[in-house]
Amino acid sequence: MKTCMYCGTEVTVKETVAHCEFCQMDLAASEVMKNSERKKNVVKPIVDLSNxxxxxKELMLMSTYELLALLQLVRKDRSMAYDNMIQVKTLRQKAKDENNEVxxxxxxxxxxxxxxxxxxxxxxxxxxENILAERMDTVPARITDSYLERFFEKVQSRKSTPMLFGSSKATVNH
Structure with missing residues (x-):
């Protein structure tokens, strides 16, 4: 039975479109599951600054975990860039003080x-930060390795039980 990934309700499939009556929306093929199963989150635990x-648009396609890990790296890189900027400004001021125009x-x-x-x-x-704010309604002020580990564990342990009521396969429609 083909079902909606959001609510577990059986969907109506017409040609290339699946429709969920409960959610009142058409679903892409990737949003159609079988037997009320939940969609598995696919997260790449390794993120590097090259991202x-x-x-x-490409960043928006990354998982929330990946964005959090990238934000941690970007914040560190930004801090180093700021320190470099201050050091170069200090050198410039020193050269000005010494009247060394070259x-x-x-x-x-x-x-x-x-x-x-x-x-x-x-x-x-x-x-x-803005992509994360859209998804999470907030952005962590500080992202530590332990925060990322806990977040990753939550993503991996997300319920994988089918979306069914008790032992029956009753469907509730509104």
Whole structure:
């Protein structure tokens, strides 16, 4: 029996469209399950900073766990970018104080690049935070390794029991 992944109700299949009467919506093929089973979450536990180069649309396709792990990495990277920016600004000020115009010009070119890196990482952080806020209604202020471990365990232990009432296969429609 083909069923809805959201409520477990039997769906009506017409050509390439499945319709759930209880949810009052059409379902994509990936949203149709068998025998009231729940859809399994597929999470890749390994996330690296290279994911920062993905477009916003691509980031939106990542799981919540993956985004949380990426946000943790991006925040660390942003902190390092900020520290680099402060160090370069300090060097520039030191060169200005010594009236070393050649050094000031060289440092300012470096500073421009460092500021661009910081701005890029900051904007990506905002994108990830906003995607998470849409999904979770909040964004953790601090993401630790133990927070990610607990979150991952919750995702993996999500109920996999079929969505059925007792031993009967009764369907409740509204």
């Amino acid at each position: 920062i180069m993905k477009s916003t 050094m000031v010009k060289s440092i300012e070119e470096t500073l421009e690049s460092v500021i661009e890196d910081y701005a890029f990482v900051t904007r990506k952080m905002w994108v990830i």
